[in-house]
Structures are given as structure tokens and as C-alpha cells.
Amino acid sequence: MALSIDDIRHLFDKHGSIAYSGEPVSQLQHALQTATLAEASGASRELIVASLLHDLGHLLNLQGETPSKRGIDDLHQYFALPFLRPLFSDAVLEPIRLHVDAKRCLCAIDASYHARLSADSVRSLQLQGGIFDDETAQAFLAKPYARDAIALRRWDDEAKDAQRVTPELEHFMGIARSVMLA
Secondary structure, three states: OOOOHHHHHHHHHHHOOOEOOOOOOEHHHHHHHHHHHHHHOOOOHHHHHHHHHOOHHHHHOOOOOOHHHHOOOOOHHHHOHHHHOOOOOHHHHHHHHHHHHHHHHHHHHOOOHHHHOOHHHHHHHHHOOOOOOHHHHHHHHOOOOHHHHHHHHHHHHHOOOOOOOOOOHHHHHHHHHHHOOO
């Protein structure tokens, strides 16, 4: 079953106020902040939309607050893809799919990255398979959209500021409408 843009908006309206896994922001604030950081960085419209929707799987597969504390990996990076595939191209979908592996890769290739992760990101990293070895990290970097996923991951990590001001959801929904498949 495909989601419509209105369905996506409804998910944010209905579940966006849920806390974002032990962070001082809600799911909606996190999505808006990630998309705002992407837009401010001059990312493509597709990558801005991927940034907005990267954690939509959490809203589709509700596991309660901070599932990682209970040892649950909700596989959110995959969960939303079947619902979004009819709407968007791989330029939106692949960074979403790869953003968890981007964290695993960044831990392997950037010595300071792991130390900057929040407590929940460290917990979820273990549930998601841990840090890539060098060979796996290099194989990841060779994938199409890996660089976009790494950029998304970095914005994702920064998008946890309870005081950050962002455009409203409708601003980004307009961008999403502009990149929808015909």
C-alpha cells in the first residue's frame, strides 16, 4: 500500500509529538531539523525530502519510546520504503535505506565520530550490527547514494536541538510534492 503526501502529513500530525528516542526533541522536530539542515547545506530537493522522511519508519512501526533501551531494533530504515516507493525515486529512497549503515561506516572511517554520538545512537548502533570493518566500510562507500546517506546521517546527528527553529512541515511537504514520481 502506497502512502500519499496527505498520509505522510497525517502520520506527522498524529505521531510527530512522540519523543525521539531519548533525545530532547519530538519525532516531528527531528524530521524538520534534519530537513532544515539539508536545505541549509544546499542539498538537492530529493535529499531534503529523504532527510525529512528518513525516520518515517518509526511512525509506521510504533515501538514506544526509546525501543533501543529494550533491545529493539525496529529496522525503521527499511520499514517505510514499500510505502514510499510508489511516490519517490531512489534519490529519496536510497539515502533513507542507507542512513543507518552510514552511521556504522562513519564510526569506521572517522575516529572522532563515535565519541559524538548520543547515548541512544550508541545503543542502537550495537543493535544495528555495530561498527563496520574497513572492508565493509569501503564497500559501503562504493554504493550509489552512499555519500548522500553520509550527509543525511550527519544532519540526523545534529537534529536534536530543542531550541532550533525550522520552517513548518508544509514547507517541506511542498518540496516532497515537487519531487514525486509522475
